[in-house]
Amino acid sequence: MESRQLIAKLEYALEQLELARPFNKVRFRAAVLDVAARLAAEPGGIDILYDLAPRYDRAGIFADTPWDQPATLLPGLVRNTLEQGDRQTVIIELLSQVRLLALSRGAYTHAGMSAEQARHFLSQVMALNLDHLVAGPGEAMRVRLGRVGAAVAGVFRYLLENTPFEDILGRLVQEVRRIMSQRPLQVDNVKSMITQIALARGRGEGGSGAAAAEADRLVSQLFGPTATCADDPGVDAYLQRVEQLSPAALEAEARGFADAMHASGLVSDYHAVFLRRLVQHRGDLAGTRDGVLALALGLSSTGLDALRTFSELVCRLVEGAVQVGTAQAAYGLALLLESGQLYAAPVAPGLWRQIDLRLSPYCSELLTRVFGGGVSPSARLLAGTIGVLGQPLGIGQGNNPTCQSARAISVWAYNDPDYLLHLISRAAHFDEIVMRFEGEAISTGGMTAGAPVPLDTDPVSVLLVPHLDVMYRRMGELCAGRGDDPHRWINPELHGWWVGRECFLAVDIHTGGLRDYSEFLRRFYCSYHPFYNGNQPIIHPQPAGLAVTDSSGTFVGWHAITLIRVALDRENTMRVYFFNPNNDSGQDWGHGVTVSTHGHGERHGEASLPFTQLASRLYLFHDDTEALVPTSSPDNAELAEVRQMALASWAAGRERETAAQP
Template structure:
């Protein structure tokens, strides 16, 4: 392999010295030689040593891999399993670069060692079968000898990171994510599924690791005694039909406990819910795990709840059960506009564009209206769990979260406009702005890695937000002082303070900013007045090395003293 490495070093040097216009022609020899090295024993270690030189030479230039901070672990499997040799090699080089950063061999300008290790842990978790040698026939057929590269790569990554800690770290990461109660849990379910498959595979020896996965696996695939062996929804339905009330109550309690413990909902839960809905509201409340508040709300709006269960909650949309339970617990059905708005949502006719978007993201296994209702319930029940995906749409995601938290009927109206009319009209300083007539938004492409509500509403909000920004061109200062009140709602403060000079990016008038911030939010300086309405704010995001990453939109929920006596701002 020594000769190959010498050729690779020479080709890398030529690529580094080549002018920009000729780099593409110099890149292919580097890729070809790297592929041959990666197929050798010890090749991954050799590439890891050269990771910094390869990146500086321009191997990733002009591609998504040039920005490692935006890479998504769940997409790695497509490259590693594909038949495109160039794509496979680039992915392998990128992950070995991540490894060099994680082991502090390479001080990267935009990626910390902690972030790199976190990324690789997820990559390993999502590709456990390949790591343990369980390569399918399709990979062997399509990749041929290339199939050796992902296997050697993942084994090298696991050995360097600490093979025995991969599963345990993954489980800890899953629990960390679930504690935040996100709306989107498909990536978590995917990781749990991979762990479950590896546990069930007799050819894979996990050793003493992975013991903490049982709660996660059982929450998804067997929360109760009647489905603990994951028999399939049809078999489980037959078992339920033969149960008496006592047995059904036992099942209902088990499902509710698993759901509220993890934030995950098993597909079997949807089967149970439809069954117990026929046996009275007491069992239904047990299956949803409701407190006295939720039970009262269920009894007051039982027709609406039963219609939602009958029309929209299926094994494929089971996560909506958790959203429904938490929505009932919030008691927002008592707000006069909410229940009628949900009845409207149940019968909403979706525009062709909306149906196409939902189909592209989630398929056609269930009616699109049911998929959207699942998203609505999750957003109403988990207003702080809204995510923006891998998209620069934090302003729109924040708006959805704020409306769900503070103004749920307005959120439902936005969903109706976007899903039914394929248009949202908002006003900026008295002038109507149509999402259909606006130019492009902040996001350059239509995002698909979103929950159902965001999938339909965010593209409209993003275009309106960008159009409001265009209306502010030429004004001095940060445009958000005009955009925020118009975009988010009347309860957004009209006053505005910023501690950065927009023109230069330097800190500016810090003392004045601190005084105003404390006077508005700190309970010790504002007469102990709690925050009434959530307020939009912007923060500068840095990594663990205090390196600036970018600006991010947040919502200030409250400022109060924590149990340890420290005054904190919660957002």
Template structure:
């Protein structure tokens, strides 16, 4: 034992030597001395007692400049989702860097150290998220496989357990569950990451058998929704065994199953594989009662089901599989929205089912989702999702907020046009749009903002985004010689007639400086705030641009959103409800501006902010060109001043250098 201590003691001294060199080096020469430090750290991590030694040293290493020049120097912007993969990297230096960073954050979280860029609570929250996202890997460390393959995987498990020992695991489960509920409240179409996290929880609960508590209850609710939502499948018997069970159930039993599934689905937005299996079973047996029951339909939905029963059964037959369980949710919401009563939709969906996809499209869909079901079925399931929950469209990790927003608002507002585009792109791998009368054919254009076609999004996005992105870029190119902000012309042409024709921009494009900012804010209040605009509601979703800021209220980038409505929440506060194509709308924009996604009157998929906070981050919106109206109430100057101050304390702080470029994503 003393020998081990002596060993780590010796390496600690070596660390002191290289760390001192790092500390003394000027900022421009730091990187030269980072590698030796990391090399020693990496060796220490593998030694008994090494984690604790690095934990002790980490704040000093941070201060000496170990993270200088890398993303890790800004712990406030690090993403917990990436940590697990980084710790698995083949590059030992990267592993050492991530480990040292986590241990430094642990020191900050436990109050042993401070950091100018991150607060103890934030550090703690970050580590909790990291643990939550990697639950599996550190419980699994006891498995045979892990014991056999010691090495870095072993380090990751030891490191995570070391952190868990210091900050407690109960917290982790709570954070994870809260995080999942927060995301599910937004009803995203892409729920792969959520399912992954729930699977982690299921494994953790199973292994650890954690102490009872509210965290455990919340966790079990999620796990059950996915793996055993009804009495018939509570024991997670496997899909084959479950379908076998169904054949022996009586009518009452089947009905109980149907309502159980529907309740779990509408409660969480998650659809269990068993649910998909059950719905197919019900559809095949032509049971008039079970299908609407299993979809959990209300009055409108029931009505659509009665009118379009054949079509719905056909949709289930083709799109609902255990590969695509979420299509059940999409279908239920589609029926509930009543869009089938809109004349072109039913024939368009019929046509969709008869569509033979272009080879290139099939390839792309296969690349994104694998090939166990046909690309046609995959796309149809995606169509049901987008029509059922248009605000669930997310851009994935692609700079294509414009295209994602377009798909979402068409799904909401112009579903037959969306189906028209899907059919065009599906059959011919191109779309034809017009810009001021000039035809634009996407197949003739080079790639747009997204270098490659995105494959980490929903099927409709996988199909359409490469085309939309190119068309959008081409419209930008056509506008370039005109000067000013191109969205003035692009937005109406790109989205549709319902985009208001006038466009207000807070920034002078040529200089990047604010331009008549007070006038801009006043006009926004006069156009959108019901107390000042004569109580006129937003009729169609309106594209708008926000200056996204980080948690420190620093400017991050321009981002495309859509304003859906302005209304009071349950406390009487006026809020703007909007759609953000970003995958998770709940963001901290700094300066007290935290985007809410539930609990303040939001419908699923909506984000919201108090009106003045929203206005403080807005830089572009559309409005109808109207002569001075009588019904406008004057906007008090102090309101305008308040909003302008919030903007100047955040994104507009240094307006004077950055030129406005095309809105990309953040």
């Protein structure tokens, strides 16, 4: 059918949708979406969709859907919609992108979102979907969506054509830097984005300004961080060049790799090849190997001492885990050495056990199925183990409802690494883990069959999360009938002895209403705020629960985090620094509560909020009341402010309070 006929059909369908009663719009919307999908695949069709964009809201295309209020949309969800949504959902998403482009260019206005906000949103969407920008949808999307797959490609090309690449490039680089400032364990998506940037720069796109220079620097940090590999010569050619380096040039090469790794959080495959060459040619570098290895890992005197003490172990870890395909393990290894964890008596033996661990057939099959066969399952798991131990705050739950399990792995890596090594070895060799709940042994053996496996997380999480989910669920069953939130008992038993034995809850689990909320807030201040707890730091990371809200302040759900420390930032604002197992901790929770991941004293992997804002979203925390000796009382006005922030967001409609139970 010619485009003219499709245009006429679309305008007629839009008119019918505009006239339809609210209860009948769903039926008429389907016709609009069907014609829009067909038109988007026609030459010039997206121009028509753009011209009609101001009518979409008026007609009700987005009514009663998550796209109704563009200010509440999240860029990170677009990819999931495109990859997993049905045909109609994908078309709604594409029309929303076209609408936002019109809004960003001033073609129409929408209450609650400015043109600048729309431009920023689109730049983030393009940053997170760069493969659609450059290469279009993959084969799987084309097969699944049919002609709608062509529409996806067309809309992203249209966005690219109508947004200067120089502008996009700067935002893309900023987005990569922002994500990597959190030092996530899983960086495949980031590396994919940088690869696409490199391809675009290779075609001469992006200009020659500051953004282009920063993009080139990012590309070089991943694909050519030193002079010897700056032209990305390939592994074999690079090794031949390394053989010709003088001792001084070898040290310069090592420093170049370390500088790029610590500046970006990314490890080049050439870096992995270089490290393997160092440890595999022990005789050639006698007396200097550890020094060059320390330079290549960017170690301080602390890390160098650990390297010299555990030299043979480190070399075996490099040989067993650091290679093309698992290069990121080098960064985890550097941080592991810097942390001093190897000096804890059980950790080094635990790693020796891991090096020689024989994986079960199921574990080998699982890791191969999830990560592919390019790297052996044993090497993959060892690399993942090194990464988790070195970057305990880099763990992410992926697109999985497993925040409890992800938090537990992070807490053990941070606070009890030898126990985590024990769990990994049990799960990898015996296909089970065993824990005790109030003296009763619980085994996961035979209970993980058919359990969902997280496919977009690190190897340790892929292995352990199914077991931990079973364990968590079984502990919950043992708490049934106790009349209170099961986390009161589960958190100390699951995580470890250091979790506070008292659990304070802001919500009555029977009614959903607030429970003695003012006293809950007062106790939190007296437990964790240095001005009111005698300046006592958090000794061990503590599990806590948040009532997460979206960018409009509307309650979304309960979420597990870890409280790490409380301190003043450079502006003398008291902040709570915490671990959030979401893949991206920088989130807008509405009403000015925006989680920070850098710029306010955060260490890599930490998220932070001012104390008042964190308290306003908190619903559960642990402490030991016998250790609670408040030195002064929290300010009543500040407590009232926090309470009002909660009532304006997640606690709206929960005002009828019950008394706290003894």
